[in-house]
Amino acid sequence: MQNPQQLCYVEHPVGIDSQAQDVISALKLTDQACSIVAVLGISGSGKTTIVKAVYNKIAADFDVSSFIENIHCLYMGQNWEVKLQRDAIYCLTAGKNKFKGSGGVAKLIKLLSGQKVFLILDDVYEFKQLQALSIHLASIHDGSRIIVTTRNKLSLSNLPHTPYNIRLLDTIESKYDVFVNYAPEEIGNGFASHLKGALGREGFTICDHTKLPNGQDKSSELLKAIEDSEIYLVVFSPNYASSKECLSKFVLIMDSYPKFKKRKVFPVFFDVEPSHVRNQQGSFFEAFQGHEKNVDAERVQIWRQALKEAGDKSDLNLKDW
DSSP states (O other), X not given: OOOOOOOOOOSSEESHHHHHHHHHHHHTTTOSSOEEEEEEOOTTSSHHHHHHHXXXXXXXXXXXXXXXXXXXXXXXXXXXXXXXXXXXXXXXXXXXXXXXXXXXXXXXHHHHHSSOEEEEEOSOOSHHHHXXXXXOGGGSOTTOEEEEEXXXXXXXXXXXXXXXXXXXXXXXXXXXXXXXXXXXXXXXXXXXXXXXXXXXXXXXXXXXXXXXXXXXXXXXXXXXXXXXXXXXXXXXXXTGGGOHHHHHHHHHHHHXXXXXXXXXXXEEESSSOHHHHHHTOTHHHHHHHHHHHHSOHHHHHHHHHHHHHHHHHOOEEOTTO
16 A cells, blocks of 8 residues: 555635545545445536545545546646656556556556556546546456546446545634735735725734735645635725736636635626626727637636626625726
């Protein structure tokens, strides 16, 4: 048996242990046959947090254990199947096999059928993603277990599995009262500065997104700051959508806040109409014309959907502030 590295997840979650145990029960670890459990829930509802807890509890009981995270967002565009197969092979061989080129499916079948495997596939959205990994019971070693987290139950198609619908998580406490997201170059020294000052004078602890690091290697730190905040203030201004950084952090907010029952997102519309945000019109239309030329189409669509949700809220419009 292996000694797998423990996975990190948000601190102080309420309900995580009981739901992790529920998932473990659904896996039926005493059965010799291999099985698949689908952990179902809306985006940001805590699926990943729960299965990380499951991984930490039982991963050592298998010949090899692997956690492949954020499949829907990380594996898209040209040659996504090869990239996914490469990373899966790398994980299933503990980094000993750096797969390159063709033959990924045959290699995966050999790995999955030749050892007792515990595999977590996080944020699967389409059945073709499972097909790329040759996930079907006939090719999996006895005693193996696979967990698929998904918001789309159709992603498993006719693949035999046990569904588990998660309950929303909550937390005991938050580090910050308010997480503020805005375009710093446009309103950082004006409205946003006054807003943060007013909140501070009222006793609110503030997390300013511009003070957090950028880059994929720092994403866990950003996500933790978001999960450690109680309220999210997103200030939409005319040039907000021009910033890929703002949009990416905003998507993280919209994905994360539903997992905590008491968390709220309050969009503030500063010198911009809610309909322009919702439908990407005006300056938002111009910004997205540029994004469509140099950003992956699926990521652009994710940004559009998040903005539509925010525009539908229409909480605070400050046209004449």
